[in-house]
Amino acid sequence: MTEPPLRTVLIGTVFSLCYVIVDRLSYIHPLGDLNITPWNPPAAFQVFFLVVMGARWFGWVYLTLGLSDMLVRHSDPATPSVWLGNLLLVVCYTLIALSLRKGHQGVPMLGSRRSIVLSCLILSAGALCTAMAYVSLQTILGTLPAGEFIHAIYRFFVGDLLGMIVLLPLGFQLVDVAGRKRFVQMLKAPSFWPLLGLLLAGLAMLLVLPGELRLRYFFPLFFALGLMAAAHSLPGATLSSNMIQVPLMISSAQTGATPELLLELQIVVLTLHLTGLIIGTVVDERIRAQERLQDSLQLAAAGELAGSLAHELHQPLSALNAYAEAAVLQAQGVSPEAMPESVRNTLDRIAQETLRASSIVRSLRQFFTAGAASIQPVDPLHLMQECVDRVASLAAERKVELGIASSGWAPVVFVDRVQMGTALGNLLKNAVQASSPGQKVVIRLLGRGQREVQIRVSDEATPLSAAEAEQLFRPFATRSKDGLGLGLSISRSLVENNGGTLHYEASPEKSFVVTLIHEEHEPDIRNEGPRAARLCR
Helix, strand or coil: CCCCHHHHHHHHHHHHHHHHHHHHHCCCCCCCCCCCCCCCHHHHHHHHHHHHHCHHHHHHHHHHHHHHHHHHHCCCCCCHHHHHHHHHHHHHHHHHHHHHHHHHCCCCCCCCHHHHHHHHHHHHHHHHHHHHHHHHHHHHHCCCCHHHHHHHHHHHHHHHHHHHHHHHHHHHHHHCHHHHHHHHHHHHCCCHHHHHHHHHHHHHHHHCCCHHHHCCCCHHHHHHHHHHHHHHHHHHHHHHHHHHHHHHHHHHHHCCCCHHHHHHHHHHHHHHHHHHHHHHHHHHHHHHHHHHHHHHHHHHHHHHHHHHHHHHHHHHHHHHHHHHHHHHHHHHCCCCCCCCHHHHHHHHHHHHHHHHHHHHHHHHHHHHHHCCCCEEEECHHHHHHHHHHHHHHHHHHHCCEEEEEEECCCCEEEEEHHHHHHHHHHHHHHHHHHCCCCCEEEEEEEEECCCEEEEEEEECCCCCCHHHHHCCCCCCCCCCCCCCCCHHHHHHHHHHHCCCEEEEECCCCCEEEEEEECCCCCCCCCCCCCCCCEEEC
């Protein structure tokens, strides 16, 4: 989506102003007039801006680097070492930003050990490649003496890596709605302020010491940051790391610390920061495990209620089905003149729908009470068409176009027909209800090699935010005033009971994706019970 011109100019101006200020504050012990310093937060600032705003801002970032060179380093932007060096830097930082977005499928949400490790690997590899490329270019141009090559790469790498790995996690949390809520909750927590006081006391004690003693008495900060991370997870860890790094680096430079001492301090800060990230991530994962347990208990309670309702509804539905079939038999003895065809069709539909409702109740009762599944061979296209037919009236009422498509390999699927139909029907209904008039909902069958089959339910509505996507499959989480918030959680349980998976994707199109795994042998379909969904060619 294109930004309005005034908003674009405002965003770019704020970025450029902040960048120049950060560049000026961190321009400490440079090699010549180059941007090779022991601490380089402007690199993190560029990567953060490109991750959040997109690679289309490449040109603006490049112009900002040239402006900062003139104001901070008083360099001539027309010299090859400046304009070509800046171009190389922006290319490298853009690639780092794109890698982060690709690896995390959007702005990184650093809430798991996997995401932390992935981000650290991308940033480490990106900082090293950038350092080697930039220093090599400056050496070739003659701006940097050949004897400084290894030392320059080391200084550039440490400065960039520490700037990015400390600042970016804090920035990514602050641009996320859920992340900002967690920061607000942290600030309101009674335990935050005493821990902050302990952290600031340790930092103040360190700052009054001479530069050569700061490394020796750094350990109290490990204790303070560990307590903050354990109490307030990632928000506490990332905030504490930045509160330590920024004043420590500026103070050390103003007191005449050597570049070597600054580099040693940066390595210690890196160790401190990674310790905080690990502790904060473990605490976050424990919190999410507790939430999942709570969700499971809620879903179990809902399942118990559903099982009870299914038991109570089974007899009335059976009776209704018997009455409908009796009415059809009676209608067969009536002359066509006395019984219009429309009435006959209506009675047939009543009988069919009552029978289907009874099957659904029976199947869901088996699922909720025993986790059972009546596995049978099912044509996925035929199952998808049945689901589309059931939702067609709702789509017509909301003026939403329904479509069905398939591509690639389309085998027979061994699943519980009622359970999978219920899950797909829920997904289609949700997609139709989320769509505006004139938009399209498509259910698509995709064969993925010889191992996977996907059924994707896609719509053209606005993609969910990261915070909304995180809550999607939680029981009783709903934005609808008329909904219970159980549809998606039950649908995922039904799919998983048939050996598949269900997840949400925001790109390249908003989709709910059901994935089934292929096995070469045909299952024994005579037995019932929770078992993997099987596919045969």
